[in-house]
Amino acid sequence: MPKTILVVDDSVTMVMSLKTSLQIAGFTVETAHDGQQALDKLKSGVKPDLIITDINMPRMGGIDFIRHARALPGMRFIPILALTTESQQAKRDEAKKLGATGWLLKPVSGADLIKVIKQVLPGA
Amino acid sequence: MTVLTEQRRKLAEASLQQARTLRRNMAVSTVLGTLLLSLLVYHTHAWPARLSQWLGISEAAVLAIMVAIALLGTNFLAGLVFFRTSYRNAGSLCRTLEALDEELVKTETQLAASRDSMHATADMDQAFQDALRQNLQDSETYTLGIIERTGRLNEAAGKLLDYLHHSSTNAATMAVDIQQGVEDMNRIASFVRELPDKIRQDAEVIHHILQEVKQLEGLAASIKEISQQTNLLALNAAIEAARAGDSGRGFAVVATEVRALANRASTAADTIESGLNQALMAVENSLANSNLGDSHHHLEKATQVVDAFQALQHSYEDMRQFYKTLFSVVTRHNTELAEQIADMLGLMQYQDVEGQRLTRMTDTLAERCRLYAGVDQSPTGFAPLPEELQQLLARYLEDEARHSHPDHQTTTPDAGPRIELF
Numbered sequence: 415m416p417k418t419i420l421v422v423d424d425s426v427t428m429v430m431s432l433k434t435s436l437q438i439a440g441f442t443v444e445t446a447h448d449g450q451q452a453l454d455k456l457k458s459g460v461k462p463d464l465i466i467t468d469i470n471m472p473r474m475g476g477i478d479f480i481r482h483a484r485a486l487p488g489m490r491f492i493p494i495l496a497l498t499t500e501s502q503q504a505k506r507d508e509a510k511k512l513g514a515t516g517w518l519l520k521p522v523s524g525a526d527l528i529k530v531i532k533q534v535l536p537g538a
Numbered sequence: 539m540t541v542l543t544e545q546r547r548k549l550a551e552a553s554l555q556q557a558r559t560l561r562r563n564m565a566v567s568t569v570l571g572t573l574l575l576s577l578l579v580y581h582t583h584a585w586p587a588r589l590s591q592w593l594g595i596s597e598a599a600v601l602a603i604m605v606a607i608a609l610l611g612t613n614f615l616a617g618l619v620f621f622r623t624s625y626r627n628a629g630s631l632c633r634t635l636e637a638l639d640e641e642l643v644k645t646e647t648q649l650a651a652s653r654d655s656m657h658a659t660a661d662m663d664q665a666f667q668d669a670l671r672q673n674l675q676d677s678e679t680y681t682l683g684i685i686e687r688t689g690r691l692n693e694a695a696g697k698l699l700d701y702l703h704h705s706s707t708n709a710a711t712m713a714v715d716i717q718q719g720v721e722d723m724n725r726i727a728s729f730v731r732e733l734p735d736k737i738r739q740d741a742e743v744i745h746h747i748l749q750e751v752k753q754l755e756g757l758a759a760s761i762k763e764i765s766q767q768t769n770l771l772a773l774n775a776a777i778e779a780a781r782a783g784d785s786g787r788g789f790a791v792v793a794t795e796v797r798a799l800a801n802r803a804s805t806a807a808d809t810i811e812s813g814l815n816q817a818l819m820a821v822e823n824s825l826a827n828s829n830l831g832d833s834h835h836h837l838e839k840a841t842q843v844v845d846a847f848q849a850l851q852h853s854y855e856d857m858r859q860f861y862k863t864l865f866s867v868v869t870r871h872n873t874e875l876a877e878q879i880a881d882m883l884g885l886m887q888y889q890d891v892e893g894q895r896l897t898r899m900t901d902t903l904a905e906r907c908r909l910y911a912g913v914d915q916s917p918t919g920f921a922p923l924p925e926e927l928q929q930l931l932a933r934y935l936e937d938e939a940r941h942s943h944p945d946h947q948t949t950t951p952d953a954g955p956r957i958e959l960f
Contacts, residue, residue: 437689523884
């Protein structure tokens, strides 16, 4: 049974490149273009094994999304990785405080991304 | 401080200086005139009286006229000095005003040029924004195209691998079938090789049996002969029994039974002989019809076919080994291809990073356009523009510094590592 990864980013190219590379690596991929859409998907029953989210997005940003997602039932221990160009330490600390699993600065090579995913998602 | 302001300041200072000079001169002249008149009156106090007598007026009137003359004289002198000073100052003021006018004309010209430049810059900013947005859109479209093609490339590689895997599985199944077929053919070949010897051995056995059967034919003749002799003896016995009368009657019965037995034995011997002859003829005909020479030829051909089939099996084994190696190599290359595709897709993230940078630039350009447009409508004109532009630049630089750049290890000194797991 392949693991499911939810990719949240307002950039179409980011979503498509991540989706394709993750599918090549054998994952099932769900996508959302902002935090609100991702939250709606989680509420509608999508159960990802891992979430990769951007931080600066319209409607609902990554920080707020992490906060709301962690409050949902069954989402407390799902790994959430932030993949962003945001390099402000304060944002990184806030994400960490809210329960993010890791922080990755764009761009991340395919090999590094898979390596990190395997670290946070045992059995992937 | 601008040239215009400097000119204005000089003009104001010149006017003030002129006023101060006038006040000072008048005060000094009046004091000096009064002083001189007082001294003159004090030291030559007799002459006002003489003058009053000479003129026929009172001494007080002379003194009053003297004071008036002194004041008028001193004020005239002061006015004269003031006139000369004012004349010089007026000339200076005129020159200053002319310079001021020139500066004003120059400033207005420069202001108009600045305004035109600002509008031109705003138009350029707008054009840059459009170009940057178009560039962003194009790069996004091209990147998506590359991603789609990369996905297809990976699918094609995957299909090739699946096909090879499927072929390999089929080849393995086919190999088992072929192996089974070869083993069957080997068994048939062994059987075919041994067949001529078996036929020869069977023919020898048949010949031996035929010999024995032929011996049985002699035995049937012997039985027949014995039965004839027995019949003859029984006939003699019957004759002898008839001669013996009643005492030989019982013996006559036995003789009759013996004759009947001899006849049946003779008949049986005929039947056996006839059956044996037919059987011998059939076997001999069969042996005569079987052409062992031709059989050897056909069997040799069959053996050659088996040898060819074994050679085919060896060729197939070689091909299968080659196929296995090919599959292994293609699988390895396919894995490397998948890794490279994943890396290539990772590089596509540059488009997003650069896109965000371009968006920040276009947003800043749009804000600058807005500030330029506000100058025409604002009562303060250009005055707040420099500060607003400085603030805009500061915001842009700050925002830019908050984001990672692909070429830099980290953007700011206090930023964490590029990858961090909490």
